[in-house]
Amino acid sequence: MLLEIKNLHTKVENKAILKGIDLRINPGEVHAIMGPNGAGKSTLGNILAGKPGYKVTEGEVLLEGKNLLELDASERAHVGVFLSFQYPVEIPGVSNTQFLKTAVNSMRKAQNQSELDAMSFMKKLRANMEILEMDQKYMKRGVNDGFSGGEKKRNEMLQMMMLEPKICILDETDSGLDIDALQVVSKGANHMRDQKRGFIVITHYQRLLNYIVPDFVHVLADGKIVKSGNRSLALELEDKGYAWINEQGV
Ligand SMILES: Nc1ncnc2c1ncn2[C@@H]1O[C@H](COP(=O)(O)OP(=O)(O)OP(=O)(O)O)[C@@H](O)[C@H]1O
Ligand SMILES: [Mg+2]
Known part of the structure; x- marks a missing residue:
């Protein structure tokens, strides 16, 4: 088991948000979360990534058997949790290249691997940028500084490809992407898909799931997973809306 979420409950400012989430992800699997x-949905992603401000009141999260909840956000990144944000942050003054190099090497250090030398780093960076059809000029600029919405999403995918996390959480990576960018970003994600890692893909639209094809689809409503199924569930939801699930009396 790669990631195991057991009976997860959360409060934010004393309001219950997650009310008992159970989710098991095997290596190689892609789980879509809609709702x-x-x-x-974002709360779940934030909790997995260790964003401060969320209080877990009950439940467990295990990554390869390790208790994630006792690690802080940077420690979680080091053990292989990656969260792409619904709204990516900008870090003016730190070049994209420098940021990535520092992030990759601090992750390698935490995993007792030697630092990547400049040549190997650049080689890997160029290969990934080619997959994402990104121009070199983005590397000299500050992290996401003045990047368009679509460029930020592409840049996040680049971060993910460089960091090679074990669990990749994509929170509405498709929002604001044009069709071409959607295809390119999906290509990046699919390139990373292998038996070592798993994905949680949060989306409102079935469209993304045509490109990043999920093994499972879960519907999260009012803090609980109210329905799980395969890819066809996403199609059915698009067709019938969430009210359809309520009508089924779940
Ligand atoms: N830091 C916070 N402070 C106060 N309330 C919060 C905080 N984070 C989340 N919430 C509340 O928790 C609930 C769930 O929010 P969340 O962002 O997880 O929803 P979501 O499923 O991602 O929605 P969307 O599809 O709109 O992105 C909302 O009512 C939100 O206002
Ligand atoms: Mg959200």
């Missing part, structure tokens, strides 16, 4: 606005 209405405010259901708790």
Whole structure:
């Protein structure tokens, strides 16, 4: 088992947000999470990544058997948790190359691997940028500084490809992407898909799942997973809306 979420409950400012999430992800699997606005999807991603401010009141999260909840956000990144944000941050003044190099090497250090030398780093960077059809000029600029929405998403995918995390959490990576960018970003994700890692793909639209094809689809509503299925569930949701699940009496 790669990631195991057991009976996860969360409160934010004393309000219950997640009300008992159970999710098991095997290596190699892609799990899509859909659900209405405010259901708790981003909260789940934030909790897995260790964003401060969320109080876990019950439950467990294990990554390869290790208790994730006792690690801080940077320690979680080091053991292989990656969260792409619904709204990526900008870090003006730190070049994209420098940021990535520092991030990759601090991760390698934490995993007792030697630092990548400049040549190997650049080689890997160029190969990944080629897959993402990114121009070199983005590397000299500050991290996401003045990047368009689509460029930020592409840049996050580059970060993910460089860091090679074990669990990749994509929170609405498709929002604001044009069709070409959507294909390119999906290509990046698919390139990373292998038996070593798993994905949690949060999205509102079935469209993304045509490109990043999930093994499982879960519907999160009011802090709980109310329905799980395969890819066809996403199609059915698009067709019938979330009200359809309520009508089924779940
Ligand atoms: N830091 C916070 N402070 C106060 N409330 C919060 C905080 N984070 C989340 N919430 C609340 O938790 C609920 C779930 O929010 P969350 O962002 O997880 O929803 P979501 O499923 O990602 O929705 P969307 O589809 O709109 O992105 C919302 O009611 C939100 O206002
Ligand atoms: Mg969200």
